[in-house]
Amino acid sequence: MAETFDVVVIGGGPTGENVGARAAAAGLSVALVERELLGGECSYWACIPSKALLRPAEAQWLARHAPGVGETVKGAIDARAVLERRDAMVQGYKDDSQVKWAEGAKLTVVRGHGRLSGPRTVRVEGSGGARELMARKAVVLATGSRPRLPDVPGLKEARPWDNREGTAAKQVPRRLVVLGGGAVAVELAQAWRSLGAEVTLAQRGRGLLSRFEPFVSQEVEQALRDSGVTVRLGTQATRVERPGGRGEVTVTLSTGEVVRADELLVAMGRVANTAELGLETVGLTPGKPVEVDDQLRAKSVEGGWLYACGDVNGRNLLTHMGKYQARLAGDHIAGKEVRAWADAKATPQVIFTHPQVASVGLTEAQARERGLNVRTVLTSLGSVAGTSLLGPGLGGTAMLVVDERRRVIVGATFTGPGIGELLHAATIAVAGEVPLDTLWHAVPSFPTVSEVWLRLLEAYGL
Numbered sequence: 222m223a224e225t226f227d228v229v230v231i232g233g234g235p236t237g238e239n240v241g242a243r244a245a246a247a248g249l250s251v252a253l254v255e256r257e258l259l260g261g262e263c264s265y266w267a268c269i270p271s272k273a274l275l276r277p278a279e280a281q282w283l284a285r286h287a288p289g290v291g292e293t294v295k296g297a298i299d300a301r302a303v304l305e306r307r308d309a310m311v312q313g314y315k316d317d318s319q320v321k322w323a324e325g326a327k328l329t330v331v332r333g334h335g336r337l338s339g340p341r342t343v344r345v346e347g348s349g350g351a352r353e354l355m356a357r358k359a360v361v362l363a364t365g366s367r368p369r370l371p372d373v374p375g376l377k378e379a380r381p382w383d384n385r386e387g388t389a390a391k392q393v394p395r396r397l398v399v400l401g402g403g404a405v406a407v408e409l410a411q412a413w414r415s416l417g418a419e420v421t422l423a424q425r426g427r428g429l430l431s432r433f434e435p436f437v438s439q440e441v442e443q444a445l446r447d448s449g450v451t452v453r454l455g456t457q458a459t460r461v462e463r464p465g466g467r468g469e470v471t472v473t474l475s476t477g478e479v480v481r482a483d484e485l486l487v488a489m490g491r492v493a494n495t496a497e498l499g500l501e502t503v504g505l506t507p508g509k510p511v512e513v514d515d516q517l518r519a520k521s522v523e524g525g526w527l528y529a530c531g532d533v534n535g536r537n538l539l540t541h542m543g544k545y546q547a548r549l550a551g552d553h554i555a556g557k558e559v560r561a562w563a564d565a566k567a568t569p570q571v572i573f574t575h576p577q578v579a580s581v582g583l584t585e586a587q588a589r590e591r592g593l594n595v596r597t598v599l600t601s602l603g604s605v606a607g608t609s610l611l612g613p614g615l616g617g618t619a620m621l622v623v624d625e626r627r628r629v630i631v632g633a634t635f636t637g638p639g640i641g642e643l644l645h646a647a648t649i650a651v652a653g654e655v656p657l658d659t660l661w662h663a664v665p666s667f668p669t670v671s672e673v674w675l676r677l678l679e680a681y682g683l
């Protein structure tokens with residue numbers, strides 16, 4: 222006999238938890254199906270542990286630049302203490318506190334692998350057997366993503382690290398090769414280097430973090446080199462050898478260079494978790510992201526009962542954007558009118574390297590592709606007293622992309638120490654379409670790094 226709920230959510234990561242909580246807060250009954258740990262990839266093997274691994278290196282870097290302090294900060298980071306802190310931040314890979322939270326939010330947690338077995342029905346297979354769940358109003362797919370493993374000869378057999386081992390390893394490898402040049406690659410390369418590993422990063426493209434403004438790539442490359450990471454650009458692995466999948470790994474690059482290491486980390490993008498989700502029972506194609514409309518409903522499924530939020534829909538693979546979609550989907554299921562527009566024009570992101578990278582909205586290239594008449598302004602972070610006070614040698618760059626027709630900011634990018642905390646001002650300006658002439662009256666305090674906003678507006682001509 223099927224158990225009936227108003228809403229059945231498959232996947233209890235940050236997205237699934239939030240959509241469930243939002244719907245439950247509106248008075249709907251919600252089943253939250255999770256096959257592993259409530260809290261998802263983000264809590265245990267992605268955002269949280271990677272930031273826990275990176276934070277000490279940033280603190281050390283900032284302290285070393287602080288006048289009068291730098292000289293006192295000598296020696297290497299205590300890797301054991303950092304790994305212990307990481308373990309604490311991931312709650313020892315246990316989800317008791319998240320379960321408690323979910324129960325407090327009136328969600329019924331169902332353990333097991335969920336899959337659609339037809340319209341509005343979900344079959345859950347867990348250790349206690351199979352259960353059939355029926356959804357009166359909606360089924361929400363929030364199953365996230367998994368790492369993409371390219372078809373490089375010998376790569377799979379070499380048993381490489383992905384984001385799981387790359388964030389959960391119990392020991393620091395002596396030598397680490399990182400394949401990829403996106404967010405995961407740059408963050409984890411710098412993290413493991415700071416803990417003592419010799420790191421070589423090999424990236425196929427000509428630059429790192431290619432989705433950002435081009436200056437970001439150059440600055441992050443320099444920062445990685447300054448941290449002691451060996452960076453190889455415009456190259457990719459053509460062969461990987463590791464007899465028996467253990468011990469030394471040998472990576473041959475397309476340039477002919479051979480790199481030997483103790484571990485190999487693959488950070489080459491993600492694949493939506495839709496392969497074993499029963500999508501075929503409702504006319505969708507397994508293995509691909511579930512395409513959604515602006516109400517987060519799966520396109521081409523009749524009746525509007527199937528939603529997909531977070532990494533699984535491929536819109537924006539970021540926790541905060543998954544949670545944004547989740548809030549809107551939860552509201553829509555509860556009967557409110559919603560439209561998810563921030564995805565397309567005001568997505569913020571912070572890369573937690575030192576220096577940090579923070580951006581929101583469109584890059585100059587994206588804005589031009591959309592046919593906007595744009596003008597950019599660029600300034601150095603070092604131009605304000607707030608940055609100088611952090612210490613000599615700390616700088617960065619700030620850039621705005623302005624839509625000339627409307628005189629509003631459509632994109633902003635910053636690099637610099639702790640700059641992620643400056644981003645929300647830009648996100649408000651972009652999402653709120655605040656006219657530049659109004660922004661001129663948003664006075665930043667002296668002497669904060671935020672005064673860079675003044676320099677940017679002056680550079681624009683205000």
Ligand SMILES: Cc1cc2nc3c(=O)[nH]c(=O)nc-3n(C[C@H](O)[C@H](O)[C@H](O)COP(=O)(O)OP(=O)(O)OC[C@H]3O[C@@H](n4cnc5c(N)ncnc54)[C@H](O)[C@@H]3O)c2cc1C
Binds near residue numbers: 497530
């Ligand atoms: C190393 C790394 C660092 C990152 N750092 C950041 C960061 O700093 N900031 C940021 O915003 N983003 C970051 N991300 C991206 C972020 O982790 C994802 O965008 C986020 O986890 C997506 O949340 P989600 O709920 O959609 O999916 P997930 O977190 O992947 O959760 C999906 C859940 O669904 C469960 N599940 C899957 N299939 C089924 C099924 N059939 N039945 C039952 N349960 C199922 C899974 O077990 C999992 O618990 C990082 C990613 C990586 C890899």
Ligand SMILES: NC(=O)c1ccc[n+]([C@@H]2O[C@H](COP(=O)([O-])OP(=O)(O)OC[C@H]3O[C@@H](n4cnc5c(N)ncnc54)[C@H](O)[C@@H]3O)[C@@H](O)[C@H]2O)c1
Binds near residue numbers: 537538539571
């Ligand atoms: N701080 C953050 O916000 C943060 C941190 C980590 C991850 N994330 C998110 O998680 C997602 C996954 O990150 P990611 O770094 O794995 O993916 P990504 O898409 O950001 O980067 C993938 C990288 O792999 C390279 N690549 C892809 N295929 C390749 C191939 N066959 N050979 C060689 N190189 C190849 C690409 O050039 C690119 O540099 C991203 O969407 C990212 O935004 C966010």
